[in-house]
Amino acid sequence: MASVLEALEALEAEARSAFAAVRSAEDLEKVRIEYLGKKGKLKDAKAQVGQAAAEDRPKVGARAKELEAAVQGCFEEAQARLASGGPALSGVEALRDERLQKLKKYEAVHGAGSAWGARFANLSAIEELRKKFPPLAEGQQPDSNQTLGTGRIAARVMLRRDQSKKLIFLTVADQSGELQVALWNKKLPEATLDLLRESLDLWDLIGVEGELAYTQRGEPTLWATEIKLLTKCLAPPPEKHHGLTDKETRYRHRHLDLISNPDSRKAFITRAKLVSGVRRFLDDQGFLEMETPVLQTIPGGAAARPFKTHLNALGIDMFMRIATEIPLKKLLVGGLDKVYELGRIFRNEGVDYSHNPEFTTVELYQAYADLRDMMALVENLVSHLARELTGGTTVTFRGKPVKLGAPWPRLDYCELLEKHAGVKATDEAGLDRKIREAGENPEGLSMVDKIDSVFGTYAEPHLTDACFVINQPVEMSPLCKAHPEDAAKAHRFEAFAASMEIANAYSELNDPLEQRKRLAAQMRETWAKFMREVLDEPGASIGADLKIGIEGLVQRVEHSADWQPTGDSDANRLLRSIETQVKTWKRKDYFFERMQRLEDPSLLIDEDFLHALEHGMPPAGGMGIGIDRVCMLITGCDSIRDVILFPLMRPEKNA
RNA sequence: GAGGGGGUAGCUCAGGUGGUAGAGCAACGGAUUUUUAAUCCGUUGGUCGGGGGUUCGAGUCCCCCCCUCCUCACCA
Numbered sequence: 001m002a003s004v005l006e007a008l009e010a011l012e013a014e015a016r017s018a019f020a021a022v023r024s025a026e027d028l029e030k031v032r033i034e035y036l037g038k039k040g041k042l043k044d045a046k047a048q049v050g051q052a053a054a055e056d057r058p059k060v061g062a063r064a065k066e067l068e069a070a071v072q073g074c075f076e077e078a079q080a081r082l083a084s085g086g087p088a089l090s091g092v093e094a095l096r097d098e099r100l101q102k103l104k105k106y107e108a109v110h111g112a113g114s115a116w117g118a119r120f121a122n123l124s125a126i127e128e129l130r131k132k133f134p135p136l137a138e139g140q141q142p143d144s145n146q147t148l149g150t151g152r153i154a155a156r157v158m159l160r161r162d163q164s165k166k167l168i169f170l171t172v173a174d175q176s177g178e179l180q181v182a183l184w185n186k187k188l189p190e191a192t193l194d195l196l197r198e199s200l201d202l203w204d205l206i207g208v209e210g211e212l213a214y215t216q217r218g219e220p221t222l223w224a225t226e227i228k229l230l231t232k233c234l235a236p237p238p239e240k241h242h243g244l245t246d247k248e249t250r251y252r253h254r255h256l257d258l259i260s261n262p263d264s265r266k267a268f269i270t271r272a273k274l275v276s277g278v279r280r281f282l283d284d285q286g287f288l289e290m291e292t293p294v295l296q297t298i299p300g301g302a303a304a305r306p307f308k309t310h311l312n313a314l315g316i317d318m319f320m321r322i323a324t325e326i327p328l329k330k331l332l333v334g335g336l337d338k339v340y341e342l343g344r345i346f347r348n349e350g351v352d353y354s355h356n357p358e359f360t361t362v363e364l365y366q367a368y369a370d371l372r373d374m375m376a377l378v379e380n381l382v383s384h385l386a387r388e389l390t391g392g393t394t395v396t397f398r399g400k401p402v403k404l405g406a407p408w409p410r411l412d413y414c415e416l417l418e419k420h421a422g423v424k425a426t427d428e429a430g431l432d433r434k435i436r437e438a439g440e441n442p443e444g445l446s447m448v449d450k451i452d453s454v455f456g457t458y459a460e461p462h463l464t465d466a467c468f469v470i471n472q473p474v475e476m477s478p479l480c481k482a483h484p485e486d487a488a489k490a491h492r493f494e495a496f497a498a499s500m501e502i503a504n505a506y507s508e509l510n511d512p513l514e515q516r517k518r519l520a521a522q523m524r525e526t527w528a529k530f531m532r533e534v535l536d537e538p539g540a541s542i543g544a545d546l547k548i549g550i551e552g553l554v555q556r557v558e559h560s561a562d563w564q565p566t567g568d569s570d571a572n573r574l575l576r577s578i579e580t581q582v583k584t585w586k587r588k589d590y591f592f593e594r595m596q597r598l599e600d601p602s603l604l605i606d607e608d609f610l611h612a613l614e615h616g617m618p619p620a621g622g623m624g625i626g627i628d629r630v631c632m633l634i635t636g637c638d639s640i641r642d643v644i645l646f647p648l649m650r651p652e653k654n655a
Numbered sequence: 656g657a658g659g660g661g662g663u664a665g666c667u668c669a670g671g672u673g674g675u676a677g678a679g680c681a682a683c684g685g686a687u688u689u690u691u692a693a694u695c696c697g698u699u700g701g702u703c704g705g706g707g708g709u710u711c712g713a714g715u716c717c718c719c720c721c722c723u724c725c726u727c728a729c730c731a
Contacts, residue, residue, distance in 0.1 A: 043675080169691065202681075237666075238681090241692045244666075639724095
């Protein structure tokens with residue numbers, strides 16, 4: 001013990017005199033590394049604590065702590081004495097500083113601002129230049145003296161291999177691919193080569209003009225005769241071989257992902273082609289692309305929860321659209337017979353591998369057509385896109401093959417239910433049993449909800465290859481015509497692939513009287529459902545009076561076909577009572593949001609839409625396709641986040 | 656909302672039972688005139704997600720919080 005303690009004392013004395021003797025910033029850095037550095041003497045000393053006898057460790061440990069503080073103090077003292085411009089740079093700052101130095105070095109020769117480049121015209125894509133290299137036969141020795149023409153490219157430096165001070169190989173990449181560039185003193189002025197050797201970093205953007213020739217190893221290479229820095233990269237790039245794998249970083253900083261991961265870049269290029277392919281396909285069939293409002297006062301066309309926003313100029317609340325259906329149908333009324341809209345819609349709901357709050361759909365409507373036209377259209381469209389973008393009609397999703405080739409089988413909704421769940425759609429007790437088997441509670445669910453729940457749990461997982469599910473119960477489809485041969489069924493299909501719904505189509509309901517009935521029924525159902533939820537909310541205590549009032553209202557809503565919330569003073573009184581009680585509930589935000597929707601009846605019955613139908617909407621086929629999901633299938637991406645450039649991410653909190 | 660995996664150098668990752676954080680790549684210095692994830696020699700670089708606790712000593716043990724991925728739930 002004595003010896004360890006003595007050693008510590010001696011080290012402190014030694015460090016004090018060493019730091020005291022420092023006369024320059026360089027010396028200080030040396031002494032700092034000697035004592036405080038990673039392999040410095042202080043580390044060695046601290047390591048000895050563990051070697052000391054167990055009973056001595058407390059004393060020795062405490063002394064080592066003092067020593068560390070003392071030496072750190074010596075360093076700071078010396079630093080202050082020299083006034084050497086603040087603490088040493090560390091980590092990413094040091095790397096950035098190195099690059100700044102190189103930037104200055106380059107600009108010292110080429111002038112201020114030269115590191116940020118300018119127009120560099122008459123470029124070839126790397127992909128095009130590579131085509132100028134004749135393919136080499138197996139084992140064939142390339143003629144490295146033969147020039148195969150010239151090339152001019154702009155690209156990012158991905159790899160750098162210095163063979164010597166006279167020859168440097170770079171691997172550079174542009175959007176189309178990678179190519180080797182050689183900087184050689186026999187092709188490039190010595191001064192240029194020297195400057196670049198000392199100032200060129202990975203991920204810098206450069207412009208190169210030169211001769212095309214194989215190397216002796218047969219690598220297609222652009223031998224630079226002129227080279228310019230087009231943009232300096234100041235931030236340190238990710239690891240050159242493994243690239244960027246951390247998903248969070250990839251989503252938050254997509255630009256890094258696109259540079260580092262060619263597969264990711266390829267997926268988004270494919271997505272762009274897919275979107276333009278959809279447009280071309282529809283345009284070629286005479287559809288016109290329309291642009292309808294994103295901001296709406298009544299978010300209709302679906303039952304999803306909307307995002308709410310506020311328009312200052314008019315002092316009104318507005319909503320982001322949850323579908324494009326309603327305005328497009330008004331265009332059918334207006335005499336535009338084949339219309340579509342491809343764009344973003346917004347739903348204030350969950351996030352998982354196949355859901356993002358904002359996503360892209362294409363909705364299309366064709367007058368005087370029906371479901372059958374929509375079927376032909378979507379199966380041709382999707383198999384056409386698959387063939388064009390992947391070369392085939394069978395894709396791989398989550399490790400399993402998925403067939404997208406037309407024609408897709410037509411599967412009856414109720415038959416699927418019976419086949420996979422073993423119950424009939426009319427068998428309420430059976431449905432309840434299946435819901436309980438899945439660990440859910442069927443109480444409070446409407447018949448439609450029950451059927452939907454069982455179908456989702458038992459049938460959807462089996463819908464791997466692209467298929468049409470048809471003949472849904474009509475209650476599930478409020479905007480859809482009844483089936484011409486069976487009024488209980490909807491003239492509707494949902495297209496599934498890989499267990500995801502990728503399209504949904506109707507023979508559109510154009511009877512304004514029937515439409516009003518359906519919307520009213522849906523509205524009453526929503527009211528009743530909300531009231532029942534309030535009654536069932538676990539942990540919520542509501543007074544006996546209120547309970548009776550709510551139960552009464554539910555009865556009234558469910559049994560009177562023409563019930564309207566407007567003017568029902570009982571309903572408003574109940575809402576106010578609920579409002580005061582809900583304030584302390586755990587899920588109060590959820591309930592307040594639902595209450596707000598219920599307070600404005602126009603949110604549930606879109607009178608303007610019904611009025612439009614009364615002017616005559618032609619019978620029509622209509623369809624919505626989930627572009628993101630189709631894109632997942634065609635690019636083979638397992639998550640919707642891999643096909644959305646900037647998926648939703650919780651903001652990072654800085655501590 | 657529930658369960659599980661993860662957060663360590665700029666990047667990719669190691670770190671039995673607490674002993675004072677390592678490697679590869681990148682960076683810096685040097686060698687190298689046809690390499691290709693170039694190679695060889697040397698060097699620097701870390702509030703180990705954040706906060707608190709136990710301890711002489713915490714990446715490691717305990718508590719709280721944050722972010723993320725996966726599965727499930729929710730979701731026309």
